[in-house]
Amino acid sequence: xxxxxxxxxxxxxxxxxxxxISLNFDSGSKNILLGRTLAGKTSLLRILAGLDRxxxxxxxxxxxxxxxxxxxxxxxxxxxxxxxxxxxxxxxDNIASPLKVAGMGKSMIDSRVREAAExxxxxxxxxxxxxxxxxxxxxxCAIARALVKDTNLLLLDEPLVNLDYKLRxxxxxxxxxxxxxxxxxVVYTSTEPSEALKLGGNIVIxxxxxxxxxxxTSEVFHKPxxxxxxxxxxxxxxxxxNCHVEGSVFHLGQNVTIPLTGHMKSxxxxxxxxxxxxxxxxxxxxxxxDTAIEAILDLAEINGSETFFxxxxxxxxLVVQEVGIYSKKINSKILFYxxxxxxxVFSKSGELILSPENxxx
Amino acid sequence: xxIKKRTLFFMVYIFLLMLPIYWMLNMSLKTNADIxxxxxxxxxxxxxxNYIKIFTDSSWYSGYINSIIYVTMNMVISLVTALPAAYAxxxxxxxxxxxxxxxxxxxxxxxxxxxxxxxxxxxxxxGLIDTHIAVALAHCLFNVPLAVWILEGFMSGxxxxxxxxAFIDGYKFPRFFLTIFIxxxxxxxxxxAFFCFMFSWVELLLARTLTTTNAKPIAATMTRTxxxxxxxWGLLAAAGILTIVPGALVIWFVRNNLAKGFAMGRV
Numbered sequence: 001x002x003x004x005x006x007x008x009x010x011x012x013x014x015x016x017x018x019x020x021i022s023l024n025f026d027s028g029s030k031n032i033l034l035g036r037t038l039a040g041k042t043s044l045l046r047i048l049a050g051l052d053r054x055x056x057x058x059x060x061x062x063x064x065x066x067x068x069x070x071x072x073x074x075x076x077x078x079x080x081x082x083x084x085x086x087x088x089x090x091x092x093d094n095i096a097s098p099l100k101v102a103g104m105g106k107s108m109i110d111s112r113v114r115e116a117a118e119x120x121x122x123x124x125x126x127x128x129x130x131x132x133x134x135x136x137x138x139x140x141c142a143i144a145r146a147l148v149k150d151t152n153l154l155l156l157d158e159p160l161v162n163l164d165y166k167l168r169x170x171x172x173x174x175x176x177x178x179x180x181x182x183x184x185x186v187v188y189t190s191t192e193p194s195e196a197l198k199l200g201g202n203i204v205i206x207x208x209x210x211x212x213x214x215x216x217t218s219e220v221f222h223k224p225x226x227x228x229x230x231x232x233x234x235x236x237x238x239x240x241x242n243c244h245v246e247g248s249v250f251h252l253g254q255n256v257t258i259p260l261t262g263h264m265k266s267x268x269x270x271x272x273x274x275x276x277x278x279x280x281x282x283x284x285x286x287x288x289x290d291t292a293i294e295a296i297l298d299l300a301e302i303n304g305s306e307t308f309f310x311x312x313x314x315x316x317x318l319v320v321q322e323v324g325i326y327s328k329k330i331n332s333k334i335l336f337y338x339x340x341x342x343x344x345v346f347s348k349s350g351e352l353i354l355s356p357e358n359x360x361x
Numbered sequence: 362x363x364i365k366k367r368t369l370f371f372m373v374y375i376f377l378l379m380l381p382i383y384w385m386l387n388m389s390l391k392t393n394a395d396i397x398x399x400x401x402x403x404x405x406x407x408x409x410x411n412y413i414k415i416f417t418d419s420s421w422y423s424g425y426i427n428s429i430i431y432v433t434m435n436m437v438i439s440l441v442t443a444l445p446a447a448y449a450x451x452x453x454x455x456x457x458x459x460x461x462x463x464x465x466x467x468x469x470x471x472x473x474x475x476x477x478x479x480x481x482x483x484x485x486x487x488g489l490i491d492t493h494i495a496v497a498l499a500h501c502l503f504n505v506p507l508a509v510w511i512l513e514g515f516m517s518g519x520x521x522x523x524x525x526x527a528f529i530d531g532y533k534f535p536r537f538f539l540t541i542f543i544x545x546x547x548x549x550x551x552x553x554a555f556f557c558f559m560f561s562w563v564e565l566l567l568a569r570t571l572t573t574t575n576a577k578p579i580a581a582t583m584t585r586t587x588x589x590x591x592x593x594w595g596l597l598a599a600a601g602i603l604t605i606v607p608g609a610l611v612i613w614f615v616r617n618n619l620a621k622g623f624a625m626g627r628v
Contacts, residue, residue: 049529051528070528071525071528071529072532072533078525078526078529084520084522084523084526086523086526087544088541088544089541097527097532098529098530101530101531101536102531142526145526
């Protein structure tokens with residue numbers, strides 16, 4: 001089965017939610033809709049589900065137009081960001097409900113429910129009510145209900161966003177296995193680049209209701225078509241520095257010059273914008289070719305096992321992400337290093353010109 | 362032990378509240394002669410004659426039965442009509458929905474007396490005078506809007522995504538509504554039924570005007586106990602006590618949800 005959406009637009013009260021979106025999803029594919037809040041991820045998902053009608057455009061399933069078909073008649077399942085279960089049913093009945101409605105036999109339902117419950121580690125909670133479970137368990141119940149039915153289309157709207165960190169990581173791994181076992185089209189929305197990278201598959205970068213780029217997740221990550229895509233697809237957003245090339249010298253900002261080597265060798269003279277992900281900036285040089293940059297430290301944020309240094313390099317704000325916990329004096333000078341080979345180069349208008357060749361995530 | 366000021370205030374308050382009810386209970390257990398001759402804080406010669414008379418005399422107990430019948434009818438009609446209406450108001454937006462929702466409440470702004478004449482005329486034409494359904498329908502004018510308001514509040518508290526999940530699971534609307542949706546607003550339905558009961562049970566004007574004998578409510582019976590020998594105090598008090606009982610019972614059942622009901626489910 002394949003789903004094609006053609007020129008989908010959605011506007012409510014003159015506000016544009018989606019603008020002219022055309023995409024294609026193939027059977028068995030994992031698709032991630034990545035974008036910030038209000039990018040239109042949920043709107044697109046709801047249109048795919050048939051919960052909302054697009055203002056313009058068509059949805060084709062195997063080349064048949066299903067745009068106006070009621071959600072009840074489509075073979076889909078969906079997991080919401082909020083934990084949505086039927087509060088008056090036990091966990092068992094919650095998971096069993098789509099099968100019961102479909103009129104499946106009792107013994108068949110039982111084996112399917114237990115299988116799904118096992119997959120999501122809910123075996124011991126089948127007799128309980130959703131209100132008695134923790135958030136993570138409730139969401140697992142919702143996922144189990146979505147998985148128990150063999151659907152052609154599985155939609156997940158930021159399913160892990162309200163869960164705690166540990167549980168999220170656990171479920172991310174479980175979900176990858178579960179997705180791999182099915183032949184359904186999986187569409188998964190997320191705001192987190194790291195989640196998208198873990199899930200792999202294909203990605204659609206959305207911003208303000210428009211598709212900025214779509215393709216294989218790792219390819220989009222390594223070759224973001226525009227600065228906007230690079231910003232959305234890195235966390236913290238990619239660092240941007242104005243730069244210009246004169247002959248064979250690359251001026252990064254005002255104070256740093258780099259010889260034009262490696263992937264930048266053929267760069268013509270002119271003005272550009274350089275992009276570098278914050279995890280490619282280091283406090284200590286990693287190899288001989290690394291270039292040192294001096295900046296003022298504005299703020300140091302500690303996030304468990306990593307430290308984020310917000311620095312000011314001649315008026316340009318940059319973030320340096322370093323594994324480990326460091327304490328540095330605020331407003332003091334700080335030296336950090338970058339490998340010119342990990343630089344992205346964008347044109348002044350924001351299109352990608354060069355991306356690093358040997359990259360690591 | 363020192364009693365706190367607040368506790369003391371509360372006790373006085375409760376005492377003042379309960380005093381009339383106690384006095385009625387006191388009277389209901391006395392004979393007329395006792396009531397009129399001596400003043401006593403408690404019945405010296407307890408008699409249940411007043412209660413026995415109410416339970417044996419059909420002109421008395423039929424009043425209770427009539428009241429219970431039309432009140433029940435009214436509760437059922439109000440709920441059955443208000444549930445779908447409230448669902449529509451809480452889930453869909455349509456032209457003029459907000460105005461209509463407000464307009465519903467304005468129905469309660471007019472006193473019942475305003476509607477007496479049209480109801481009387483209409484029901485006479487259709488031969489509905491002195492039937493239980495006549496009173497039940499008349500009370501719907503006040504109870505349905507209130508029920509819609511209360512239920513809408515409770516329904517809006519149920520996430521819309523639950524409806525959508527049910528539809529995605531393949532539920533047809535009626536099955537979803539009865540098996541998934543209704544259980545979630547159980548307390549709202551209880552509170553709504555209580556408010557319908559309360560209004561319909563105490564409403565006198567419409568109930569008395571639209572009935573004569575067959576569907577005469579207890580409240581009307583109580584207003585007609587003046588006889589040649591004066592008022593039958595003891596009997597009236599006993600009837601009063603018996604009229605309070607169903608109300609107290611209903612309040613007991615919905616006591617935990619009452620505050621939420623007064624806030625129209627928006628607590």
